[in-house]
């Protein structure tokens with residue numbers, strides 16, 4: 012079989028490990044041939060396809076980013092599945108492995124519905140995909156955020172300041188929750204649980220009153236109770252979504268104005284996505300890659316590889332994309348007992 016690989020959406024530590032896993036097992040066990048599709052769906056509609064022999068994936072499991080490049084170009088609004096079928100036919104591609112988050116996998120589902128042979132691999136630092144217990148990239152992002160918060164705490168303590176840390180998480184607060192718990196934050200603010208301005212200031216004040224330098228971790232998609240609108244700029248990504256960012260700065264000013272505690276904001280941004288994947292993410296990504304090529308070989312079209320417990324399984328793309336995996340309220344409540 013000739014198999015086309017692409018990575019789409021925001022990049023994520025572990026993408027290269029998946030590519031390596033697919034190609035190595037596909038070459039050694041099934042004698043498949045591989046091609047790389049450049050920059051996600053852009054390469055599929057603009058016909059940018061090149062050979063992906065096993066020599067190209069050497070030593071890749073520890074390399075950040077993606078050798079294939081990524082983008083947020085939509086194939087649906089750029090020629091649709093007819094164009095995709097045309098490019099696949101020109102290169103005699105029998106099947107696709109699409110590696111991406113909920114957006115990419117939604118597109119993969121549309122492809123499968125239209126008869127394109129496709130298997131999905133879930134990726135996201137946000138950990139917001141249903142039907143898989145974990146996605147690779149999340150562990151790395153949480154480690155980077157935790158280490159950063161630990162560092163911010165010591166400088167905050169030296170100056171007696173409140174430190175606000177904005178982490179990624181457009182729709183869900185998994186990174187904020189895990190990094191916040193790991194680093195002992197005094198408040199963790201996530202999109203799933205709007206909180207009032209008064210409550211945030213009260214937590215900061217309580218920590219200060221106990222002689223601590225307050226640490227507030229906020230996911231970029233958090234909104235104050237009653238506000239509803241996420242903070243971002245008027246710029247949009249390639250898919251037209253507002254670029255988020257700025258809630259950390261808003262909280263910083265709020266806490267300083269209302270409590271008088273000197274406060275600083277740090278936005279971690281793309282530091283959370285760059286660089287080498289953790290060993291956990293390398294292992295998960297490699298397992299996903301080798302399972303994906305098994306699924307292709309077994310013609311399990313319209314499915315996605317997933318982690319359930321300690322097993323890698325195949326799930327229907329429809330189940331994986333029907334709802335986002337948000338932080339359950341009781342998990343946030345568990346952490347909130349220690350706030351302030």
Ligand SMILES: Nc1ncnc2c1ncn2[C@@H]1O[C@H](COP(=O)(O)OP(=O)(O)O)[C@@H](O)[C@H]1O
Nearest residue numbers: 019020021083084085087111112113114115250
């Ligand atoms: N419902 C949709 N209809 C058409 N294209 C979509 C849809 N959802 C996602 N896409 C395309 O897939 C791309 C990847 O999705 P995105 O959410 O950006 O990344 P991720 O796959 O990481 O979630 C989007 O930028 C967009 O071009």
Ligand SMILES: O=P(O)(O)OC[C@H]1O[C@](O)(COP(=O)(O)O)[C@@H](O)[C@@H]1O
Nearest residue numbers: 020021112135136137179180181248
């Ligand atoms: O700066 P970019 O590339 O637009 O990405 C920002 C987004 O990437 C993410 O980390 C991951 O989003 P996707 O998984 O949808 O790519 C979001 O939390 C964040 O809003």
Ligand SMILES: [Mg+2]
Nearest residue numbers: 020112113114
């Ligand atoms: Mg997405």
